[in-house]
Amino acid sequence: MIDYRPVGGAMLLAEPLVVRFDALLGEPAAGRALERLDRELDWQRPRLRLYGREHPIPRRQVWMGDTEARYRYSGSDFSPETWHPEASRLRDAVIARLAAAGIRADFNSVLLNRYAGGEERMGWHGDDEPELGPDPLVAAVSLGAERPLRFRWKKRDGEAFNAWLPHDSLLLMGPGVQRRLQHALLPRRIPGLRISLTFRRIIP
Ligand SMILES: O=C(O)CCC(=O)C(=O)O
Numbered sequence: 354m355i356d357y358r359p360v361g362g363a364m365l366l367a368e369p370l371v372v373r374f375d376a377l378l379g380e381p382a383a384g385r386a387l388e389r390l391d392r393e394l395d396w397q398r399p400r401l402r403l404y405g406r407e408h409p410i411p412r413r414q415v416w417m418g419d420t421e422a423r424y425r426y427s428g429s430d431f432s433p434e435t436w437h438p439e440a441s442r443l444r445d446a447v448i449a450r451l452a453a454a455g456i457r458a459d460f461n462s463v464l465l466n467r468y469a470g471g472e473e474r475m476g477w478h479g480d481d482e483p484e485l486g487p488d489p490l491v492a493a494v495s496l497g498a499e500r501p502l503r504f505r506w507k508k509r510d511g512e513a514f515n516a517w518l519p520h521d522s523l524l525l526m527g528p529g530v531q532r533r534l535q536h537a538l539l540p541r542r543i544p545g546l547r548i549s550l551t552f553r554r555i556i557p
């Protein structure tokens with residue numbers, strides 16, 4: 354259990370903890386972060402093998418972090434890009450906002466996802482890669498179009514729910530969330546660019 358003080362956040366789930374905080378950077382900083390990350394990153398659309406066939410992923414992404422935060426994914430070893438100043442500014446703001454709510458967190462890497470419009474998406478998964486350890490804390494910052502992150506229980510013993518993620522919001526997925534739930538960014542008829550940054554701590 355983590356000792357959570359509800360300071361300026363909306364609790365979406367108490368156990369395991371899912372909380373949303375709003376106005377992480379404020380304006381104009383948040384708008385500028387969206388614009389710079391969109392323009393200045395080398396956005397990739399890797400191909401993934403699924404049921405023996407290769408498909409380009411339905412979004413773009415960049416993996417970023419400290420040099421020792423290496424990551425294995427689909428059998429390949431990835432080295433992170435070095436921190437972009439907007440990504441490290443967001444990381445520091447996330448750590449500070451969580452600290453103010455009594456949650457101690459430290460992140461050495463981030464997966465940035467770029468969804469050009471409502472048709473771009475991410476399928477059902479848990480952020481449960483072994484390099485994150487048994488009970489990771491994952492913090493997701495949203496910039497741009499507001500879309501829902503859908504959650505469902507792995508054992509189907511509770512109701513699925515949406516976490517709506519407005520521009521400049523932070524969603525904390527606490528210990529146990531990746532073990533007990535899955536999440537997905539489903540396609541929706543919601544136009545507009547959205548960039549998310551999911552901060553993690555890789556145990557090197
Ligand atoms: O775009 C989002 O908000 C979700 C991203 C996500 O689930 C991930 O990066 O693992």
Ligand SMILES: [Fe+2]
Binds near residue numbers: 479536
């Ligand atoms: Fe995820």
